[in-house]
Amino acid sequence: MFLAKLLILNEFLPVAYFSRVHYQVIVMLSIAGLIISLLVYMLFYMYFKSKHEKKHDKWRLISDLLIHRAVFYDAEEEDIDETEAQAAIAATARAKKLMHNKHSRKFVTGEILSAKKNMTGTASDNLKQLYQQLGLDKYALKSLKSRLWHIKAKAIQELTVMEMSEYVNQLYAFTNDQVELVRMEAQTAIVQFNGFEGLRFLDIITYPISDWQQIKLLQQLAHVPPVNISIDGWLRSENNSVVVFALKLARNYHRFELHDDILLCLDHADQNVRLEVINYLCEIYTDDTTDELISRFLKEDFKNQLAMIKAMQNIGSEKDILFLLSLLDNESHEMKLTAARALAKIGKSGLASLQGHALAKSYPLNEMVLQIKGELAA
Numbered sequence: 001m002f003l004a005k006l007l008i009l010n011e012f013l014p015v016a017y018f019s020r021v022h023y024q025v026i027v028m029l030s031i032a033g034l035i036i037s038l039l040v041y042m043l044f045y046m047y048f049k050s051k052h053e054k055k056h057d058k059w060r061l062i063s064d065l066l067i068h069r070a071v072f073y074d075a076e077e078e079d080i081d082e083t084e085a086q087a088a089i090a091a092t093a094r095a096k097k098l099m100h101n102k103h104s105r106k107f108v109t110g111e112i113l114s115a116k117k118n119m120t121g122t123a124s125d126n127l128k129q130l131y132q133q134l135g136l137d138k139y140a141l142k143s144l145k146s147r148l149w150h151i152k153a154k155a156i157q158e159l160t161v162m163e164m165s166e167y168v169n170q171l172y173a174f175t176n177d178q179v180e181l182v183r184m185e186a187q188t189a190i191v192q193f194n195g196f197e198g199l200r201f202l203d204i205i206t207y208p209i210s211d212w213q214q215i216k217l218l219q220q221l222a223h224v225p226p227v228n229i230s231i232d233g234w235l236r237s238e239n240n241s242v243v244v245f246a247l248k249l250a251r252n253y254h255r256f257e258l259h260d261d262i263l264l265c266l267d268h269a270d271q272n273v274r275l276e277v278i279n280y281l282c283e284i285y286t287d288d289t290t291d292e293l294i295s296r297f298l299k300e301d302f303k304n305q306l307a308m309i310k311a312m313q314n315i316g317s318e319k320d321i322l323f324l325l326s327l328l329d330n331e332s333h334e335m336k337l338t339a340a341r342a343l344a345k346i347g348k349s350g351l352a353s354l355q356g357h358a359l360a361k362s363y364p365l366n367e368m369v370l371q372i373k374g375e376l377a378a
Contacts, residue, residue: 059104062095063111070126071119099134109136113161124163131162144170149179156185165193175201184213191217195224202234208241218248226253232261240270247276256284263289266296275304282311290320297323306335312342321346321353328357328365337368344372351376 098104109131116127131137136158143155156174159167174186183205190198199217209217234246235258243265250258265277281289293308300308309327312320320342327339343350354372359365 056107059098059107060111062098063108066095066130067111067115067127070130071115071123073126095134099136099139105136105139108134109139109158112136113158116161128162128164137162137164137167140164141167141170144174149177149182152177153179153182153185156182156189160185160189160192163193168193168198172201176205176207178207180207180210183207184210184216187213188216188220191220196221196227196229199229202237202242202245205242206239208239209245210241214241214245214248217245218252231255232258235261235265240268240273243268243270243273244276247273247280251276251280251283254284259284259286263292266292271301271304274300275307278304278307278311282307282314285315287317289315290317294320294323302332302335306338309335309338309342313338313345316342316346316350318346318349321350324350325353325357328354328359333364336365337371340365340368340372341375344376 095108098108112127112131116124116131119127140155140158143151146152146155152174156171159171168190171186171189174182175190177183177186187201187209190201192198231246231250234242237243237246247262247265249255250262262277262280265273268274268277278293281293290312293311297305297308309324312324316324324339324343324346328336330336330339340354343354354360355369357365360369
C-alpha cells in the first residue's frame with residue numbers, strides 16, 4: 001500500500017515541478033515587460049516634454065521681444081536701430097502666424113496681460129496697441145459667444161485688463177448674466193471704463209449684487225472723480241440689492257438731499273435695506289431722525305434694533321434719554337450695554353441719568369457703567 005502511494009507521487013512530481021518553473025518564467029517576463037513599458041513611457045514623456053519646452057521657449061522669445069519693444073518704444077525717437085526694428089517686424093509677423101494656434105495664442109496673451117498689469121502711461125498704451133495688432137481682441141470677442149461661462153468671464157477680464165473701452169457696449173449685456181462670475185466681471189469692466197456713468201446697469205439688472213461685489217464697485221469708484229448721478233430711482237428698484245447699493249452710495253458721497261426719500265425706506269419690506277437706511281441716518285440726519293427710529297423700534301428685529309441704538313450713540317440728544325433708560329431693563333446684556341453707551345455719549349445729563357438708574361448699582365449694569373466711564377476717560 002505504501003509502495004503504491006510512492007509510485008503515484010513520483011508520477012505527478014515532474015508535472016508540478018515544470019508548472020512551478022513555467023509560472024516563474026511568466027512572472028519574470030511580466031516584470032520585464034512592465035519595466036520596458038515604463039522605459040518607453042519615460043522616453044516618450046521626455047521627448048514630448050522637451051518638444052513642448054522648445055515650443056514655449058520659442059513663444060517666450062517672440063513675446064519677450066515684442067513686449068520689450070512695446071514697453072520701451074518711443075514714437076518721438078529719431079534714431080532707431082535698424083537691426084532691432086527688423087527683428088521686431090519679423091517677430092510681429094511670426095507672432096501673427098502663431099495666433100492661429102490656440103495654445104501659442106493663450107501663451108502670448110498671458111505674457112502681454114502680465115506685462116500690462118504692471119505698466120502705466122505710454123508703455124501701457126503701447127501694449128494695448130500690440131494686443132490689437134496681433135488681433136487678440138477679436139479672439140476675446142469670439143470667446144464672449146462661448147457656451148462655457150468660465151471662457152466668457154476670462155474674455156471679459158482680459159478686455160478689462162487691456163482697457164478695451166471701445167467694446168463697452170458688447171460687455172454691457174453681460175452685467176445681468178445668469179452666471180454670477182460673468183456678471184461680476186462685466187459690471188467691474190463697465191465701471192472701470194465709465195466710472196459713475198457705468199452704474200447705468202443698475203437700471204436693468206434683476207440678479208442680486210453680492211456684498212463682495214458691492215465692496216469691489218465702491219473701491220473702484222473711490223479712484224474716479226465723484227459725479228452727482230441720480231440715485232433716487234434706484235431707491236425704488238424691485239431688486240433689493242440695488243436699493244442697498246444705492247443707499248451705500250448716498251452715505252459714502254454724503255447725499256443730504258436724499259434724506260427724506262431714504263427715510264421712507266425705513267418701512268421697506270427687506271431687512272437689509274432697512275439696516276442700510278439706519279447706517280445712512282447715523283451720518284446724515286435731522287433733529288427728528290431719532291424720533292423716526294424710536295417710532296419703528298418695536299417693529300424691528302433685534303439686529304436692526306441694535307443698529308438703531310448704535311446710531312443714537314452718534315445722533316442722540318436729551319429728548320431720547322427716557323427711551324434709552326427704558327432699554328436698561330432689556331433681557332439682552334448687549335442691548336443694555338449699547339443703550340448705556342448711548343446715554344453716556346449724550347452728555348452729562350445722559351450719564352447722570354444712567355448712574356441714577358435703579359439698577360445702576362446691581363450686576364450687570366454696575367460693571368457696564370464702570371466700563372463706559374473707563375471708555376470716556378480714555
